[in-house]
Amino acid sequence: MSPKEILKVENVEKRFGGLKALNKVNLSVYENEILGLVGPNGSGKTTLINVISGIYKPDAGKIYFFGKRIDGIATYKLAHLGINRTFQIPKPFHGLTVRENVEVAALYSGKQCLKSFFKHLKNFKFMEKDYCNIEDDVQTALSIVGLDKFQDKQATQLNTSEQKLLGL
Incomplete structure (x- = not known):
């Protein structure tokens, strides 16, 4: 295949x-x-x-x-699909923890939110499931980039490299 x-x-x-x-x-x-x-x-x-x-x-x-x-x-509709970019200088939400930063991204681009976008694209099948489990998605994302051990830290406490990972 x-x-x-x-x-x-x-x-x-x-x-x-x-x-x-x-x-x-x-x-x-x-x-x-x-x-x-x-x-x-x-x-x-x-x-x-x-x-x-x-x-x-x-x-x-x-x-x-x-x-x-x-x-x-539009960029906000692409973001709902998971298409976005990071910048050279990381700009996380400094008042939030690492986990809360990822939760914001997961909630904004979650499959639940995509339904309204898909109404505009006929026959667009992006995900097999209708709903997402935000908790699982956030934990998976944190693990993939190696930030799971920092999830309760404030984003301001991360070094620049860690903030770049958070941006992913």
């Missing part, structure tokens, strides 16, 4: 005035795959991430998530 394609970027272009930052970019990300974007400063890495996450709209091309077209969809 071949791996499922999660994300597909097809002939994406982005211009800033006369500068063509992205020129017919193509890539695919498959289930259980980790993909890295490598290149010198100014090569378009951040621009591509910003286009995929909806911060910028592409000037040409298409972006698909689980086979459904998502380019041009």
Whole structure:
């Protein structure tokens, strides 16, 4: 059985005035795959991430998530799908614990919240279950990034590397 394609970027272009930052970019990300974007400063890495996450709209091309077209969809709707980006400088909710930070993300992008978005996309099947167990999802996320042992700490008590993990 071949791996499922999660994300597909097809002939994406982005211009800033006369500068063509992205020129017919193509890539695919498959289930259980980790993909890295490598290149010198100014090569378009951040621009591509910003286009995929909806911060910028592409000037040409298409972006698909689980086979459904998502380019041009508002960033908050993409966030409900789990598409977002992190920034170089971590910005967690400092007044919350590590666990509470992850709970905010889980509640905001939980499958329950996705139902309203899916009404706009006919035949879009993203998750098999209708509801999610926030507690399990939060614990799993904390374990994956190795922050489960810090879950009761204030986010301000994490070092920069740990805050970057929290941003994931």
